[in-house]
Amino acid sequence: MGKQRYRITSYIIGGILLVFLVMALLVNTTSLGENTWLRVFFGVSALNFTLRASVPLILGAMSGILCERTGIINIGIEGMMLAGAFAAFVAKTSTNHWPLMSSLLFGVAVALAVGGVMGWLHAVFSIRYRMDQIISGTVLIILAAGISAYLFDRNAVAEGKFGAIALPGLSQIPVVGEVLFTNPPLTYTTLILVVVIHIALFYTKWGLRSRACGEHPRAADTVGINVNRFRYMNTIIGGMLAGLAGGFLVLEAVGQFQEGMTAGRGFISLAAMIFGNWMPFGAMGAALLFGYTQALQNELLLAGVTTVPRQFVSMIPYVVTIVAVSGFVGRVRPPAAEGKVYETEGGSE
Amino acid sequence: MKEKRFAIVVSLLLVFTLLLSACTATVPAAPAPQTGGGEAAPAPAANIKIGLVTDVGRVNDRSFNQSAWEGVKQAGTALGLTEGDGFKYIETQDSKDYADNIQQFVDAGFNVIVTVGFALGEATTKAAKENPDTYFIGIDQFQGEALPNLTGLVFHEDQSGFLAGALAAQLSKTGTIAAVLGTDLVPPVVAFGTGYELGAKYINPDITVLTTYHPGEISQAFVDPEWGAATAKQALDQKADVIFGAGGSTGNGALQEVAAAPGAGTDVFCIGVDTDQWETLPAAHPCLVSSAMKLITPSVIDLINNYAASGTMTSGNYFGGAGLAPFHDFEDKIPQEVKDKLDEIAAGLADGSLTTGYQP
Numbered sequence: 001m002g003k004q005r006y007r008i009t010s011y012i013i014g015g016i017l018l019v020f021l022v023m024a025l026l027v028n029t030t031s032l033g034e035n036t037w038l039r040v041f042f043g044v045s046a047l048n049f050t051l052r053a054s055v056p057l058i059l060g061a062m063s064g065i066l067c068e069r070t071g072i073i074n075i076g077i078e079g080m081m082l083a084g085a086f087a088a089f090v091a092k093t094s095t096n097h098w099p100l101m102s103s104l105l106f107g108v109a110v111a112l113a114v115g116g117v118m119g120w121l122h123a124v125f126s127i128r129y130r131m132d133q134i135i136s137g138t139v140l141i142i143l144a145a146g147i148s149a150y151l152f153d154r155n156a157v158a159e160g161k162f163g164a165i166a167l168p169g170l171s172q173i174p175v176v177g178e179v180l181f182t183n184p185p186l187t188y189t190t191l192i193l194v195v196v197i198h199i200a201l202f203y204t205k206w207g208l209r210s211r212a213c214g215e216h217p218r219a220a221d222t223v224g225i226n227v228n229r230f231r232y233m234n235t236i237i238g239g240m241l242a243g244l245a246g247g248f249l250v251l252e253a254v255g256q257f258q259e260g261m262t263a264g265r266g267f268i269s270l271a272a273m274i275f276g277n278w279m280p281f282g283a284m285g286a287a288l289l290f291g292y293t294q295a296l297q298n299e300l301l302l303a304g305v306t307t308v309p310r311q312f313v314s315m316i317p318y319v320v321t322i323v324a325v326s327g328f329v330g331r332v333r334p335p336a337a338e339g340k341v342y343e344t345e346g347g348s349e
Numbered sequence: 350m351k352e353k354r355f356a357i358v359v360s361l362l363l364v365f366t367l368l369l370s371a372c373t374a375t376v377p378a379a380p381a382p383q384t385g386g387g388e389a390a391p392a393p394a395a396n397i398k399i400g401l402v403t404d405v406g407r408v409n410d411r412s413f414n415q416s417a418w419e420g421v422k423q424a425g426t427a428l429g430l431t432e433g434d435g436f437k438y439i440e441t442q443d444s445k446d447y448a449d450n451i452q453q454f455v456d457a458g459f460n461v462i463v464t465v466g467f468a469l470g471e472a473t474t475k476a477a478k479e480n481p482d483t484y485f486i487g488i489d490q491f492q493g494e495a496l497p498n499l500t501g502l503v504f505h506e507d508q509s510g511f512l513a514g515a516l517a518a519q520l521s522k523t524g525t526i527a528a529v530l531g532t533d534l535v536p537p538v539v540a541f542g543t544g545y546e547l548g549a550k551y552i553n554p555d556i557t558v559l560t561t562y563h564p565g566e567i568s569q570a571f572v573d574p575e576w577g578a579a580t581a582k583q584a585l586d587q588k589a590d591v592i593f594g595a596g597g598s599t600g601n602g603a604l605q606e607v608a609a610a611p612g613a614g615t616d617v618f619c620i621g622v623d624t625d626q627w628e629t630l631p632a633a634h635p636c637l638v639s640s641a642m643k644l645i646t647p648s649v650i651d652l653i654n655n656y657a658a659s660g661t662m663t664s665g666n667y668f669g670g671a672g673l674a675p676f677h678d679f680e681d682k683i684p685q686e687v688k689d690k691l692d693e694i695a696a697g698l699a700d701g702s703l704t705t706g707y708q709p
Contacts (some may be wrong), residue, residue, distance in 0.1 A: 045586030052579055154407050159632050163609040254574045255605040255632055258598065261575065298580060302561045302587070314564040 013285055021176070028175045040299040047179045049298060052253065054284075054291030055190050056081065056262075059245035060269025061276065061283035062197055066238040067119075068278060069201060070231045071214040071337045072126060075137030077242045078266025079144035080118040084246025086148035087114035089257035092250065093156040100160045107251045108186070108244070115243015116236050118144070123235040127228050130341045141266075149259045161255035162186060186248045193241070198280040210234055214335035217342040227342050242266070271325055277332040289324065293317040397461055397657055399425050399436040400454030402447070404466030405568065408438050411629040412597050413645070417465045417488055420649025427650075428657055444568065447472035455480050461653060463488065467535050468567060474499065484662045486652055488645060489537050491709075495665035500652055502667050504643035506537045507544035507707035508698045509671035510593075513620045513641040514548025515694055516673065517591035518556050519687045520618055520638065527559040527584035529577050529603035531596025532570035536709060538562070541595045541622060541641060543707050552690075559584050563599055574602025581606040585617060595622035595641070604633040614679075625674035638683065640674035 020042070026032050027042040040046065060077045067074035074080075091110035095103040118140055125136035162184040170181040180191075201207035210230055212220035217227045245265070250257050268290060275289075276282025297316045401421045403414040418438055425436035439450045447469050454462050455476065463486045464473045470490040477485045477499040485499040492501035517526045526549055530542045546558045561580055563570040581592050581603035592607050594600035600622055607619040613635040621640035626633060648669030656662060672695060676683055697703030 043587070045583040048586050049579055049583050052582065154409055157631060161605065161609050161632075164611060166611075249575065254578050254602050255609065256574050256598065256601070258572060258574060263575075295583075297564065298561070298576075298583060301564060302559055302580070302583060304560075310562075310564055 024179075025175050036303050036305050040296070040303050040305060043299065044175060044178050046292075046295045046299045047175075049295035050288060050291040051179065051183070051187065052291070053294045054287040055187050056245040056248050056253075056265050057269050057272050057287035057290055058190050058194060058284050059241050059248065060266055061273040061287055062193060062280060063238040063241040063245070064270055064273040065197070065201075065278055065280060065283060066210075066234045066241065067122075068273070068335055068338055069214045070210045070234040071217060071227075071335060071340065071342065072123065072231050072235050073133040073137065073339045074122065074235065074238055075134055075270065076118070076122055076140030076266075077137075077269050078262055078264065079137070079141035080115050080122075080239050080242035081246040081249075081262045081266050082141075082144040082148055082260070083118050084111040084115040084243025085250045085261055086144070086152070086246070086257060087111050087243070088247040088250040089156070089158055090151075092158040093153075096157075096159045104160070104162055104251050108247050111243045111247030111251075112240045113243070115246065116240040118243065119236040119239015120232070122239065123232045126235075127231055127341070133339050145260060148257075152257065152259060158250065158255055158257070161250075162252040184252045186244070186252045189244075190248070194280050194284050201280065211335070213342075214337055217337050217340075221342075221344060227344075231342075245269075268321070271321060274332060274334075275325055278334060286324070290317065290321060293320040397428060397430065397435070397653075398457075398459040399430070399461040399463065399653065400457075400459035401436070401438040401463040401465065402450045402454070402469065403438060403440045404468055405441050405444055406572070406597075408440055410597070411601075412623055413488075414440075414465050415629075416624050416645035417463060417649055420646040421463055421653070423646070424650045424653035424657075427654070441469075444468060448475065451476045455483060460484060461486070461656060463649065464490070466490075467537065484656055486649065488649070489535075491536070492666050497664050498662045500663040500667050501665065502645075502648055502652065502669055504537065504645075504648075504669045504671045505698075506540035506641075506643060506671060507547070507705045509641040509643060509673070510541040510544025510595075511548035511551070511698065511705040511707075512673045512691060512694060513541075513593055513639065514545035514550075514558075515552050516548075516639060516687065516691060517545070517593060517618075517620060518549040518552035519690065520683075521553075521556065521591050522616070523588045523590045524553070524555065525557040525559065525587065525589045526591040526593070527581070527587075527589035528561070528593040528595065529580045529584065529600060530560065530562045530593075531599055532565070532567055533562040534567050534570070537643075538596060540707060540709065541593075544705050545593050545595075545641070547706050548694075551694075559587060559589055563596065571597030571599055574598045574605070577602030578606035581619075582610075585610055590616060591618045591620065591638075593620045593622070593641070601626075601630055601633070604630060604637065608633045608635040608637070610636075618679075621674070627674065627677045634678065637677070638679045639676055642672055642674050644670040644672075 023042045024047060027038045028044050032038055063077050064074050088107040088111035092103060092107040095106050122136055122140055125131040126133040164182050164184050167181040171177040209225050213227045213230045221227050249261055272286035272290060273283045275286035294317050297313055300313050399421050401418055406414055408414050408418045421436055430436050441447060441450055451462060451472055461484045465488045467489045470487060473485055473487040473490060477496050481498055486502055488502045490501045491503050528542050528545050531538045533539050542560055546560060549556050549558050563576060577599040584592055592603060594603035604619045604621055607613060607617055610617055617636060618638045619633060619636040621637055623643055625642060626640045627637055
């Protein structure tokens with residue numbers, strides 16, 4: 001039953017994607033492109049904007065999936081992202097004199113590391129000290145917001161950011177090449193990561209064990225899996241992914257840091273994760289949907305085709321998010337042991 | 350036991366965290382007053398004390414607040430005043446504090462108060478009415494009704510934007526240019542944007558100008574570089590090849606995006622705003638051909654000097670200078686006829702033989 005529904009959903013989503021692809025090809029290569037409305041919905045710029053707005057959401061959702069699949073609720077993605085963003089900014093500004101690429105890559109490395117540390121903190125709080133995981137996540141958000149705002153040097157300037165790299169050959173494909181194969185490096189990384197995480201979770205020993213820890217830790221423990229070690233490890237990796245999302249914002253999207261620049265993306269990632277039923281591709285689809293609504297909002301403003309007041313156009317992303325989440329959220333199922341402290345029988349650790 | 354000690358350390362850390370985040374919200378923004386120092390300073394002219402209230406944001410924002418503070422600092426130093434004693438600033442943390450921050454200066458006996466930004470207009474007018482002996486300078490605050498002790502320092506942003514548009518239209522090869530702007534809730538931004546469009550159409554009536562304003566409220570519109578960058582990319586995707594970024598760090602995001610785009614400086618260009626952004630935003634160097642400026646710093650200096658010298662308060666509006674910034678590294682890449690055309694337009698706007706056609 002569950003499997004069948006899953007298959008039907010996949011067909012529907014595949015169908016929508018196909019329609020999109022065909023429309024995008026037609027609009028951007030034929031005279032259909034003269035129609036402003038079609039350009040708003042399917043133009044290359046709308047698709048590029050979608051991808052760009054989705055990348056941090058996808059990474060955040062992947063972070064959430066990794067943590068929650070092993071049973072740790074991670075509400076602190078927002079904080080981990082912000083910490084990663086700030087770390088990337090500090091790393092970039094202190095190495096401005098290095099060659100651009102190495103300085104940017106150093107920024108990415110530091111963002112990953114700091115994200116990992118935040119993940120570790122979350123794991124320590126919620127596993128070792130059995131703190132309520134929601135509270136621990138909230139603490140991380142406050143921690144990141146406080147420290148980054150306090151230490152932020154407004155005179156510091158990050159010089160340069162990642163530019164687009166066109167993949168030879170592939171980028172020549174009309175429309176698809178422009179949207180998918182002419183991107184900055186972290187965007188490619190994100191797309192690859194989704195595939196990697198999907199395969200790792202569902203086709204490797206590690207993935208099976210991770211999921212077992214989130215569904216039925218007692219059973220996992222019985223067969224000799226160290227549940228808390230898995231939880232530690234996945235929360236740290238999850239933290240690194242969230243840190244990477246922050247690094248994306250600073251090093252690829254903007255090139256600067258702003259106080260509170262993650263602006264709730266961590267929470268939208270959580271919504272994408274839930275909407276995507278804790279599946280990597282599902283979460284990516286949800287993130288792309290949220291990104292697309294933002295693109296639509298901006299395209300409508302840029303094209304100036306509506307006489308609808310701007311405030312209503314600005315509502316589109318939120319309305320779609322609410323409708324999507326409230327309409328579908330009843331049908332998804334979180335990992336069974338999510339948020340529950342696991343203790344081995346007779347021991348405290 | 351060890352467990353317990355660790356737990357205490359962790360909880361202390363968390364408390365400290367709360368403290369930190371509290372700090373950033375309520376940290377006293379004004380610098381600690383410095384003690385005047387023993388040496389006899391040159392006699393301060395007419396006992397002037399200058400206070401500056403910023404709009405929400407920092408005094409060193411590389412943009413608006415900073416230009417105004419530079420003006421106060423230079424004028425104050427020239428008058429022999431010292432920072433902290435003779436002139437100082439208060440950074441506004443929240444828009445509901447405008448009036449309180451102005452009042453702090455009034456209470457402390459400051460007699461020249463500069464308020465930075467359109468959004469402070471109401472609070473400034475009110476304070477000026479209540480304190481007729483204090484001289485107020487409201488930057489970007491157009492005065493509909495003239496008060497004797499309040500100068501609205503305003504600019505012909507439309508002219509500056511017009512020149513930027515004329516430059517953009519002459520550089521564009523695709524026939525499409527774009528403007529990524531802060532909010533249309535702030536009139537000077539609209540003046541910049543409309544001037545830009547009109548200037549571009551003046552050169553090439555068939556040109557496509559993609560103009561967007563930030564969709565959010567005033568409080569976010571100037572501090573959202575991510576939106577600026579993404580929107581600039583969108584404009585580039587729609588074949589725009591000159592992009593005007595006007596709106597604090599939102600606009601800066603747009604400029605940086607263009608600077609990182611393929612073909613920056615050869616096929617695609619960007620134009621900054623307010624100050625000469627070549628100086629303030631090095632990251633935009635690859636594409637930055639010029640900036641549509643409003644000369645806040647010299648205008649503030651003029652107004653303060655005027656008051657210090659003669660004690661006269663300029664009533665109503667004072668129009669500060671506006672124009673294009675130097676081309677810097679693009680000096681040699683911009684054809685002479687483009688420069689000549691810009692000079693011609695600038696001269697026309699100055700003597701009134703040419704109008705931008707902008708209706709506020």
